Structures are given as C-alpha cells and as structure tokens.
Amino acid sequence: MPDPLMYALDAVAYAGIFGMLSLSLNLEYGYTNLANFGKVAFFMVGAYVAAVMARMKYPFAVYALVASLVAGFIGLLTSLPALRLREDFLAITMIALGEVMKLIVKNEEWLAGGVWGLSGIPPAVVVQGLSFRERLLVQIALIYGCLVACYVVCELIAKSPYGRVLKTIREDELLAAAYGKNVFRYKACTFALGSAVSGLAGALFAQYIGTVSPYMFEPTVTFSVWMMVILGGPANNTGAVLGAFLVEGFHRSSRLLKDYIGLPLDPINLQVMLTALLVITVVFYRPQGMLKERITPLDRGLLKKLKPMYRRVKTWVRS
Amino acid sequence: MALIIYFFLFSPYRWWMVINWLQVLMNSLVWGCMYLLATVGLSLTYGLSRFPNFAHAEYITFGAYMAYMFFSILGLDLYLSVGLAVLSSALLGGLSYILLFKPLKSRGASLIHLMVASIGLGLLIRHTLMQVFGGGILSFKMIWSCIFIGPVVTTPLLLTAIVTAFIVAILLHILLMKTKLGKAIRATADNPELAAASGIDMDRVSLFTWLLGAALAGFSGVFLAMRSSLVPLLGWKVLLQAFAITLLGGIGSFYGTLAASFILSLSENLGVVALTWLGLSADYRSAVAFIVLVSTLIVKPEGLISTVKRRA
Amino acid sequence: MGSILNTDNLVKRFGGLTAVDKVTLNVEEESIVGLIGPNGSGKTTLFNVLTGVYRPDAGKIFFRRERIDGLQPHQVYIKGLVRTFQTPKIIQKMTVLDNVMLAVRNPGESLLAALFRRRRWMGFENRLRERALEILRFLGLDKHAYTPASELSGGQMKLLEIARALISEPKMMLLDEPTAGVNPVLAYTIFDRVEELRKRFGITFFIIEHRIELLMKYVDKVYVMHQGKLIAEGGPNDVMNNPDVVKVYLGSV
Numbered sequence: 072m073p074d075p076l077m078y079a080l081d082a083v084a085y086a087g088i089f090g091m092l093s094l095s096l097n098l099e100y101g102y103t104n105l106a107n108f109g110k111v112a113f114f115m116v117g118a119y120v121a122a123v124m125a126r127m128k129y130p131f132a133v134y135a136l137v138a139s140l141v142a143g144f145i146g147l148l149t150s151l152p153a154l155r156l157r158e159d160f161l162a163i164t165m166i167a168l169g170e171v172m173k174l175i176v177k178n179e180e181w182l183a184g185g186v187w188g189l190s191g192i193p194p195a196v197v198v199q200g201l202s203f204r205e206r207l208l209v210q211i212a213l214i215y216g217c218l219v220a221c222y223v224v225c226e227l228i229a230k231s232p233y234g235r236v237l238k239t240i241r242e243d244e245l246l247a248a249a250y251g252k253n254v255f256r257y258k259a260c261t262f263a264l265g266s267a268v269s270g271l272a273g274a275l276f277a278q279y280i281g282t283v284s285p286y287m288f289e290p291t292v293t294f295s296v297w298m299m300v301i302l303g304g305p306a307n308n309t310g311a312v313l314g315a316f317l318v319e320g321f322h323r324s325s326r327l328l329k330d331y332i333g334l335p336l337d338p339i340n341l342q343v344m345l346t347a348l349l350v351i352t353v354v355f356y357r358p359q360g361m362l363k364e365r366i367t368p369l370d371r372g373l374l375k376k377l378k379p380m381y382r383r384v385k386t387w388v389r390s
Numbered sequence: 391m392a393l394i395i396y397f398f399l400f401s402p403y404r405w406w407m408v409i410n411w412l413q414v415l416m417n418s419l420v421w422g423c424m425y426l427l428a429t430v431g432l433s434l435t436y437g438l439s440r441f442p443n444f445a446h447a448e449y450i451t452f453g454a455y456m457a458y459m460f461f462s463i464l465g466l467d468l469y470l471s472v473g474l475a476v477l478s479s480a481l482l483g484g485l486s487y488i489l490l491f492k493p494l495k496s497r498g499a500s501l502i503h504l505m506v507a508s509i510g511l512g513l514l515i516r517h518t519l520m521q522v523f524g525g526g527i528l529s530f531k532m533i534w535s536c537i538f539i540g541p542v543v544t545t546p547l548l549l550t551a552i553v554t555a556f557i558v559a560i561l562l563h564i565l566l567m568k569t570k571l572g573k574a575i576r577a578t579a580d581n582p583e584l585a586a587a588s589g590i591d592m593d594r595v596s597l598f599t600w601l602l603g604a605a606l607a608g609f610s611g612v613f614l615a616m617r618s619s620l621v622p623l624l625g626w627k628v629l630l631q632a633f634a635i636t637l638l639g640g641i642g643s644f645y646g647t648l649a650a651s652f653i654l655s656l657s658e659n660l661g662v663v664a665l666t667w668l669g670l671s672a673d674y675r676s677a678v679a680f681i682v683l684v685s686t687l688i689v690k691p692e693g694l695i696s697t698v699k700r701r702a
Numbered sequence: 703m704g705s706i707l708n709t710d711n712l713v714k715r716f717g718g719l720t721a722v723d724k725v726t727l728n729v730e731e732e733s734i735v736g737l738i739g740p741n742g743s744g745k746t747t748l749f750n751v752l753t754g755v756y757r758p759d760a761g762k763i764f765f766r767r768e769r770i771d772g773l774q775p776h777q778v779y780i781k782g783l784v785r786t787f788q789t790p791k792i793i794q795k796m797t798v799l800d801n802v803m804l805a806v807r808n809p810g811e812s813l814l815a816a817l818f819r820r821r822r823w824m825g826f827e828n829r830l831r832e833r834a835l836e837i838l839r840f841l842g843l844d845k846h847a848y849t850p851a852s853e854l855s856g857g858q859m860k861l862l863e864i865a866r867a868l869i870s871e872p873k874m875m876l877l878d879e880p881t882a883g884v885n886p887v888l889a890y891t892i893f894d895r896v897e898e899l900r901k902r903f904g905i906t907f908f909i910i911e912h913r914i915e916l917l918m919k920y921v922d923k924v925y926v927m928h929q930g931k932l933i934a935e936g937g938p939n940d941v942m943n944n945p946d947v948v949k950v951y952l953g954s955v
C-alpha cells in the first residue's frame with residue numbers, strides 16, 4: 072500500500088475529472104433529457120487526441136481545445152440521425168458508438184498505438200524540481216481549475232433563458248416547438264457542448280495518467296458517470312459534482328475493502344456489482360437523486376450565489 | 391460508382407477468384423441464424439414493454455455459462471445441459487421482468503430510467519458470472535469434425551444451429567399467427583392501450599414474451615460459445631448487431647427481425663470481404679452493424695416492418 | 703378586410719381513420735371564429751395540422767397568404783400563429799412565472815448569449831417579467847407567480863396556458879377549449895379578454911369550445927365539425943338552427 076495521502080489525492084484528482092463528465096452528462100440528461108449512453112466514447116476521443124498531440128509537444132491549452140472540438144464535432148455528427156427520434160434511439164446509437172470508437176482505437180496502431188495504447192504523455196504543467204507529491208498538487212490545481220470553469224458554464228446555462236428552453240424541451244418537446252423553439256437545434260447544440268466538455272475531461276485524464284489504452288474506456292465508465300448524475304440529482308449541477316465525489320469515494324472504498332478486509336471477491340467485480348445494485352436501488356426508490364432540482368425563477372439564484380463567491384475569490388487573491 | 395465497379399472487376403488482384411463465394415453465403419446463413427435467435431427476444435420485448443433492454447446481452451452470456459456449468463462442470467448429458475441452460479436463461483429473463491422492470495414501470499419510471507436500470511442489471515449479471523466462473527476464456531472442449539458440402543466447409547454444430555433456427559422460426563410463426571397468445575402479443579406490441587382495453591391479460595403476455603425471448607437468447611449463447619469459446623463479453627459483443635437488426639427490422643416485428651438478421655449477416659460477411667480487399671482489419675466487421683444502424687435511423691427510422699410508432 | 707387563415711381540402715389520416723376530412727375553411731382577419739363538434743370529431747387534430755404538429759396528407763394551408771403546410775411547429779409560431787393545448791402543458795419543475803416567460807423568444811436563448819452576453823438579454827428578461835406579471839395579475843395568478851407550477855389547480859393550469867399564449871402577442875391565436883375546467887365567472891372574463899385583445903391589438907381568434915352558449919355570445923362565425931368533416935358554417939344563429947347541427951348534437955347526447 073503506497074502513501075495513503077497520495078492515494079487520497081489521486082482519488083481527489085479522479086473525482087475532479089469525473090466531476091466534469093458528470094456535469095456534461097447532467098447538461099445532456101438532467102436538463103435536456105438526452106440519453107447519452109456513449110459518454111465514454113467522447114472521453115476517449117478527448118484522451119486520445121490529447122495523447123497524440125501532447126506527444127508531439129503541443130502545449131496543453133492547444134491540445135485541450137482541439138480535443139474538445141474534435142469530441143464535440145463527433146458528438147454533433149453522430150447524434151444528428153437519432154436526435155429527431157425518441158430518447159432510446161439516441162441511447163442505442165451512442166452505446167454502439169462507444170464500441171465502434173474503441174474498435175478504431177484498437178486497430179489503428181499507427182495513430183493510437185493499437186491495443187497497447189500510447190504512453191509517455193507529458194503532464195500539462197512541468198515545473199522542475201518538484202517532488203512527486205507537489206506535482207500531484209499541481210495536477211489537482213489544474214483539474215479543479217477546469218472543473219470550476221465547467222461548473223460556472225453549466226450554472227450560467229442553467230440560469231439563463233437557454234436553460235429554460237432546455238428544461239422545456241426535457242418536459243415537453245411539443246410545447247417547446249409550439250412556442251417557437253427549434254427543438255432539434257437546441258438538442259444538437261447541447262449534445263455537442265456536452266461532448267466537448269467530455270473531450271476536455273479526456274484531455275485532462277490523458278495528461279494526468281500519462282498513458283492511454285483502449286481498456287481504460289470500457290462502457291462501465293459511462294455507467295459510472297450515469298450513476299454520478301442519477302445519485303447526485305439530475306438537473307442540479309452541485310448534485311452532479313457531489314455525485315462524482317460520492318461514486319469515486321465509493322469505488323475507492325470498495326477497493327480498500329478488498330485490500331484490508333480481504334474479501335474473497337475480485338475488487339472490480341465487487342465494485343461493479345455494488346455500483347449496479349446501487350443504481351438500480353436509486354432508480355427504484357429515489358429517482359430524483361440526493362439533491363433535488365431547485366425550482367427558482369431566473370432572477371433569483373445565480374447572481375446571488377455568484378456575487379459573494381466572486382467577492383470571496385477577490386479578497387482571497389488580494390491577500 | 392462506375393469507377394468502383396470497374397475497379398472491382400479489373401483490379402489486378404483478381405480478388406474474386408480467391409474468394410469462395412459459396413462459403414461467404416454459408417457464413418452469412420450461419421450468422422443470420424445465430425443473430426435471429428439472439429435478437430428475436432430483444433425485439434419482441436422492446437415492442438411489448440417499450441424500452442430497449444440492454445441486459446438482453448447478458449441473457450445470451452448467461453445461457454452459455456449455464457450450459458458450461460451443466461455440461462463441463464457437472465458432467466451432464468449435452469442435450470440435457472443445453473435444455474437446462476435454456477431454461478435457466480428463460481428464468482433469468484422472467485425474473486428480471488417480474489422483479490425489476492414490471493415494478494419499475496408500474497412506478498411510472500421514465501424511459502431513460504428503464505434503460506439505466508437495464509444496463510445496471512446487465513452489469514450485475516455479467517460480473518456475477520465473472521465472479522463465479524472467472525473472467526478468463528473457457529471452452530467446451532468439443533472438437534467438431536469438418537463437413538464438406540461441395541466447396542463449403544461447415545461443422546455439425548453450425549448445421550444444428552441452422553436447423554434449430556429454422557425450427558424456431560417456424561414455431562414462432564405458428565405461435566404468432568395461429569395461437570391466441572401470439573395474437574395477443576402482436577396486438578399488444580401494436581397498441582398496448584387498445585390491447586389492454588380489449589381484455590388481453592397484459593401481464594401474462596408480457597411475462598411469456600420475456601421468458602421466451604430470454605430462452606432463445608440463451609440458446610444462441612450456447613451456440614456462440616460452442617462455436618468458439620466462452621468469455622464474459624460473449625453477449626455484449628453481439629448486442630450491437632442485435633440492436634442494428636431490431637431497428638432495421640422494425641421494433642417488435644418478428645418478420646422484420648427475421649429478414650434483418652440475414653440482411654445484416656450478409657452485409658457483415660460482404661463487409662469482411664471488402665475489408666480484406668481494402669487491407670483493413672477484419673475486426674471492423676461490427677462497424678458494419680453500426681453503419682446499418684445509423685443508416686436505418688436516417689433513411690427509415692420505423693424499420694422494415696413498423697409496429698411501434700417512432701416519433702414521440 | 704382579407705382572410706388571415708384559410709385551408710384548402712385539408713386531409714389527415716391516422717391509419718384507417720380520417721381524422722380531418724377535406725376541410726376547407728376561411729378565417730377573416732380580426733375576427734373571432736368558433737369551432738365546435740362532438741368529442742372525437744377531429745377538432746384538436748385540425749389544430750395540430752394547422753400548427754405543423756402533423757403534416758397534412760393532402761391539402762393546403764395559407765396563413766396571411768403564405769403556404770404554411772409542411773412547416774415545423776416552431777416555424778409556424780414565428781409566422782405569428784400560436785396555439786394552446788387542450789390538456790394544459792405545464793412544466794411542473796418551473797415557477798409559474800417561468801412557465802409564462804418561456805413562450806417568448808428571447809435573445810438569451812442562444813448559447814453564446816447565455817454564456818457571454820448576459821447584460822444584453824437581462825434587460826429584455828426584466829421587461830418580459832413585468833409583462834408576464836401583469837398578465838398573471840389579470841388572470842388572478844399573480845399570487846402564485848413564484849410558486850412551482852405543479853401546485854396549481856386544474857383550472858389555474860388552464861389559465862396559465864392562456865397567459866402563455868397572450869404573452870406571445872401573435873397575429874392569430876388558436877385556443878383549444880380555453881375554458882374547460884374553469885369556473886363560469888372566469889370563463890366569461892377569459893372571453894372578455896379575448897374580445898379586448900382583438901379590439902386593441904387586432905388579434906384573430908379561432909377557438910374550440912364546448913360551452914356553446916358562451917361561445918355564441920362572442921363569435922362572428924362558427925364552424926361545426928363532425929367525423930372529420932365541416933358540416934356547417936355561418937353566424938351563431940344560422941348554425942344553431944341548422945338541422946344537421948341539431949341532429950349531430952342530439953344524436954351524440
């Protein structure tokens with residue numbers, strides 16, 4: 072067992088990356104009722120684009136941007152055929168996309184290193200002379216910077232007329248259309264944005280881990296993200312992030328359980344089985360999640376919440 | 391287009407000389423039969439219960455593992471083992487309907503919640519199997535002698551699969567067309583409200599369909615595993631194909647599924663020919679299913695034979 | 703005064719059922735026109751076809767001399783033709799105020815504006831809120847403006863549906879049973895308001911209504927629908943004395 076603090080910090084970094092995935096799924100599912108069951112595909116695209124570009128020594132800002140753009144574009148392209156149809160068609164298409172993407176990555180060795188993946192991805196921020204632990208802290212700062220940015224974007228969207236349209240579409244597409252909203256465009260736009268955020272998360276993931284391989288991007292990743300949103304509370308961004316922390320904590324503790332108690336179970340199996348049981352239970356008994364969707368009018372909420380936050384950040388920066 | 395055809399015919403590789411076209415047809419037939427068995431249940435339950443059951447893949451896997459347990463571990467007779475395996479798959483399907491999906495539906499769960507629950511159930515089943523049987527590759531350790539029919543090679547197993555699929559297809563045809571139960575299934579898939587109003591016992595019809603669908607899925611799993619080997623992802627690997635077939639055939643339509651199974655397997659096998667010709671990995675064969683799936687959504691989202699209305 | 707909406711042999715079939723059967727109608731600008739007919743006669747389906755929810759199987763629709771058949775619902779809305787729904791479509795997880803405000807197209811409804819140009823739409827949003835509150839006040843819903851819409855009663859939901867249509871300020875409104883489940887006093891108020899809107903803003907109304915006596919007091923013209931066909935049209939008195947209409951209504955009782 073390595074340094075427990077490192078283990079904890081690693082979990083924190085993971086939770087940050089998954090928090091972004093969870094926020095993006097919340098945008099798609101929580102606000103717009105888009106069943107993206109292929110989250111892992113966009114995460115993977117982001118990670119691979121970042122891996123390839125980082126190895127070519129592009130700076131983080133560039134490859135993170137390209138990774139999100141590519142992921143967003145693929146999301147847009149592949150969702151178009153299914154968006155006009157019912158939710159289940161999108162779900163099926165996306166789950167299939169996840170498999171096909173993995174297939175491509177596995178087979179194109181020249182591009183993506185085949186089954187071995189790509190390794191030797193340099194971290195985004197390289198500062199000379201730091202200890203391992205300090206480097207981890209730098210990583211966490213980077214990841215949480217991106218997470219906060221994503222959170223703010225999602226909150227701004229949720230508390231805007233755009234978000235109101237998304238909620239209208241979620242509850243009743245016909246109503247939205249009858250009152251002049253181009254439902255298809257909104258869905259496509261949201262899906263592209265959600266995919267782009269997943270791509271960014273993928274880029275962070277790649278430079279954090281340092282290697283990518285097809286086996287990191289199993290459908291169980293998608294399922295974990297769904298669990299985060301459903302557990303945390305759909306259409307509640309704070310809930311989505313909270314869900315990410317809970318699920319990551321849950322995963323880690325089930326692994327610890329194995330290490331310390333010595334259960335005669337394979338840790339991965341145990342983890343997946345428990346996760347699956349938990350999701351089924353939540354869907355059964357508390358489909359609205361831990362944090363319920365807040366019903367606040369647009370003129371309240373966001374500014375009230377952001378202003379003191381902004382002030383606090385300002386004083387903190389000054390001091 | 392003309393250029394492509396020209397290239398096909400006059401390419402210096404003379405690729406068509408090397409390819410045994412009858413064998414391609416034979417493979418398509420075999421795979422079509424496997425797909426049919428694997429998919430019928432998915433399509434019917436999708437039509438009846440109005441959501442795609444992603445756990446269907448695991449019914450396939452479960453059937454295969456059960457056959458392995460009865461045959462290779464407990465050492466029972468082959469036919470008995472297969473029979474028991476099919477029964478246990480059916481049981482699993484029935485239980486998942488009674489214990490999970492039916493109560494969820496009656497609680498008014500949304501379509502997305504049903505799908506999420508089905509994925510969860512699938513993972514639960516798969517990893518339970520992995521826990522019990524290990525995650526590695528298992529084999530039935532059966533050696534099949536090759537049968538040569540003209541230029542075509544096959545094995546008794548594959549011939550059995552074909553015969554089984556045909557018998558199943560005929561039985562299903564009789565069931566759906568001639569019996570009261572079958573008519574009830576079709577009526578329910580067509581319009582659940584109307585069917586309920588006209589006094590059809592929805593619970594019984596649904597339960598029967600779930601049992602039947604899972605049983606056939608388990609059957610296909612046995613064939614798939616005996617053909618090559620038994621892995622935990624056995625069912626998941628054909629789920630993409632199963633969904634492509636379901637959508638192409640039209641959700642809930644038996645005849646659509648029948649046609650689509652063979653259409654897909656033929657396109658896959660032709661796809662493999664094209665892939666080798668293009669110098670790409672034959673792994674991409676499942677991309678063919680993806681292409682079929684997406685083109686169906688673009689061109690004819692209601693499928694070949696539509697029973698369920700697609701638009702919300 | 704010209705006609706604002708007319709249709710030419712409009713047909714809509716559901717499988718074997720012809721829900722709208724060769725409907726040809728004409729609505730004059732700034733008039734109030736009623737549409738009555740027994741249950742299941744195809745009135746709502748006609749509205750759905752007019753607003754682009756269903757594509758007609760045959761026939762043409764002209765709105766202000768422009769073809770609008772084949773347009774998507776949101777495009778029809780932009781042309782100035784707005785409708786309400788028979789069963790109120792209420793977003794339960796929004797406040798009553800937001801339920802009304804969502805009806806108006808708003809510069810903040812683009813992604814970029816939502817993220818970067820918040821100043822620009824906030825002014826619009828504030829003015830819109832004032833207007834929405836005013837309409838809610840008139841309909842007696844202002845006390846509930848900030849409560850979740852799920853807490854409204856059935857009649858209040860009906861009112862909310864009307865508030866939403868009113869705030870859209872369209873050229874023409876299609877109201878699907880605006881007073882179903884509303885108390886009689888309020889029903890009269892709603893129709894008074896309709897009358898007033900027509901006078902003040904020149905909005906044209908096409909109204910499905912089951913309260914025939916009430917409707918007849920306000921309309922210029924009535925269409926009667928039966929089994930998908932229009933069987934009578936004319937002024938309130940003509941129609942009520944039409945033997946076909948009497949037969950349909952007596953027959954269905």
Ligand SMILES: Nc1ncnc2c1ncn2[C@@H]1O[C@H](COP(=O)(O)OP(=O)(O)OP(=O)(O)O)[C@@H](O)[C@H]1O
Pocket residue numbers: 716719721739740741742743744745746747748788
């Ligand atoms: N989407 C649909 N699919 C199939 N049939 C439909 C559909 N919508 C309506 N119908 C049928 O069309 C006919 C007309 O229905 P419609 O709702 O237009 O009647 P209506 O005149 O509005 O009745 P009501 O007074 O009860 O509102 C009915 O027989 C109905 O069952």
Ligand SMILES: [Mg+2]
Pocket residue numbers: 745746747788
């Ligand atoms: Mg109606």
